[in-house]
Amino acid sequence: MEPRRLAFDTLLRLEKTPQRLETVLNRNLAAHAKAQPRDRALATNLVYGVLRNRLYLDHLLKPFLRQSLESLDLPVLLILRLGAYEQEFLSTPTFASVNAYVELAKKGPAKKAKGLVNACLRGLDRGRKKVKLPNSETNLNQWLSVRYSHPLWLVNELVSLWGEQEAQSWCEANQEKPAPTIRANTLKTSPQVLTGLLADHAKEITSHTLDPQVLVLKGLKGGVMSLPGFDEGFWQAQDPAATCVTRLLGVEPGMRVLDLCAGAGGKSGHLAELMKNQGQLVCVDPSAGRVKALKENLARLGVKNARVLKAEADKLDAKQMLYDRILIDAPCSGLGVIGRRPDLRWRRSSQDPKRLALLQSEILVKAAEMLCPGGAALYCTCTMMPEENKEVIESFLQSHPEFSLEPAPDEYTKDCWTKDGFFRTMPHRQKSDAFFAARLRKKA
Incomplete structure (x- = not known):
């Protein structure tokens, strides 16, 4: 295995397909x-490192090119980014690193540019320490954008929402490599037993402050999916903010519960667990691939009370059944998970939130029709954009007076609720993904 070739192939594939980063990378690694573990680790580091620092790397490369970055063929640009990342962030000797990327260019679609790759990366080695960032005093947003590799439109939005210091803290947190987190599946084990099972596989295992059922694996030895207990259904890889929103819905054994946008079933499995496998859980997703993964995941976790439907959430027949609780994990821009999924920074545009808000509103209205009187629904997203969050809820409440906002803080999330009654997590405050949630109660 050539780790630099695998990283290059992964990055190239990501540019040509909408598939998720982890899907493409894991498929390439599986081949x-x-x-050797060190080669797999290097390939993974290179992929995530380039995506997490892309704008900064481009800024470093520009002075050492005679043409614009935009005019470069994509394979050439990717090789240069990989070479720049290795020089700036890894300890590989420069001579070895440059030669490796020149050889990579020779063997692939960038072979005509091997001279350019050699000249640019050697020039970068000699002069990168002299490359200056934009002036933070005259244009802080531009400085934040380049320094922390976030699109300028997103930085502008963050500063507008929360101010300069909070925006900088947010961007800084997204640059850190997050420690893996897993949720202990209490249908089959406990956090204490699972901690003992995994003790030899991480330097430190602690419970997350948002949810004691979520274990933080610091200094993990190897990949998450190689940990024992996965096939047995003892745990689910999940961010603590995601487990919070499931818990805040307030399900109980015997209830009729609907997971309206189930995806691969991380939250569905948690709902079944909280219901103690009692009652009716209906999980809905429109994708055949995700439905297959959902069924497999629920079976692995030992879920017995779930029924899976392949359907569009906003096309369901509201007359078939009314539910006591409904989870609406709405399709969103995903900008709250760009620390863990850095590819989303470059796959989203400033127009996405408004476009997605229309679908989110339609799904929420459909959920309202299927909720029984006195029932509760929880609308959530993994983004911080107001168009997808607060504005969706405010518009809904104006047109549905039978609903009211019902905050539900508990001992773990009491600091996550805003003054206007919304649940919100931030990467630099909670060490988690950025989630938004609104709990809604329908009049009896």
């Missing part, structure tokens, strides 16, 4: 199952 080299017998590769």
Whole structure:
């Protein structure tokens, strides 16, 4: 296995397909199952490092090119980004690193540009320490954008929402490599037993402050999916903010519960667990691939009370059944998870939130029709954009007077509720993904 080749292939594939970063990377790594752990780790580091620092790397490269970055063929640009990342952030000797990327260019679609790759990366080695960032005093937003590799339109939005210091803290947190987190599945084990099972696989295992059922694995030895207990259904890889919104819905054994946008079933499995496998849980997703993964995941976790439907959430027949609780994990821009999924920074535009808000509102209205009188629904997203969050809820409440906002803080989330009654997490405050949630109660 050539780790730099695998990283290059992964980045190139991501530019040409809407598939998720982890899907593409894991598929490529699976093709080299017998590769040395250090090579797998280097390939993973290169992929995430380039995506997490892309704008900064481009800024470093510009002075050492005679043409614009935009005019470069994509394979050439990706090789230069990889070379720049390795020089700036890793300890590889420069001579070895440059030669490796020149050889990579020779063997692939960038072979005609091997001279350019060599000249640019050697120039970068000699002069990168002299490259200056934008002036933070005259244009702080531009400085934040380049320094922390966030699109300028997103930085502008963050500063507008929360001010300069909060925006900088947010961006800084997104640059940190998050420690993996997993939720202990209490249908089959406990956090204490699971901690003992995994003790030899991480330097430190602690409970997350948002949810004691979520374990933070610091200094993990190897990949998350290689940990024992996964096939047995003892745990689910999940961010603590995601487990919070499931818990805040307030399900109980025996209830009729609807997971309206179930995806691969992380929250569905947690709902079944909170219901103690008692009652009716209906999980809905429109994608055949995700429905297959959902069924497999629920079976692995030992879920017995779930029924899976392949359907569009906003097309369901509200007359079939009314539910006591409904979770609406709405399709969103995902800008709250760009620390863990850095590819989303470059796959989203400033127009996405408004476009998605229309679908989110339609799904919420459909959920309202299927909720029984006196029932509760929880609308959530993994983004911080007002168009997808507060504005969706405010518009809904104006047109549905039978609903009211009902905050539900508990001992773990009491600091996550805003004055106007919304649940919100931030990466630099809670060490989690950025989630938004609104709990809604329908009049009896």
